[in-house]
Amino acid sequence: MQMHPIAGTRSAWPAWAEYLRQRGLENIAIFFLEAAGPFTLLGAQMLYFGGPLINPAMTDVQRDSLAELLENRQEALDFAAFLREEKIQ
Numbered sequence: 091m092q093m094h095p096i097a098g099t100r101s102a103w104p105a106w107a108e109y110l111r112q113r114g115l116e117n118i119a120i121f122f123l124e125a126a127g128p129f130t131l132l133g134a135q136m137l138y139f140g141g142p143l144i145n146p147a148m149t150d151v152q153r154d155s156l157a158e159l160l161e162n163r164q165e166a167l168d169f170a171a172f173l174r175e176e177k178i179q
Contacts, residue, residue: 103169
């Protein structure tokens with residue numbers, strides 16, 4: 091049975107949230123995800139095209155998961171809500 095791509099991305103959310111929290115970037119991420127609108131698509135494309143340049147910082151799977159999140163507006167908003175909930179707790 092193959093996992094749905096969104097389910098696979100959502101399983102990474104706690105690790106992403108922890109990464110952002112450790113670096114004090116959760117507020118910036120929330121702002122970007124909520125306010126950037128169509129610019130998130132540009133961010134996704136930059137991740138795809140800049141893959142070789144960012145390869146040392148993240149794996150192909152991590153990069154593609156983040157790009158998929160940025161391409162899907164509702165997923166981006168859901169992740170922002172997830173970050174807010176994690177921040178409150």
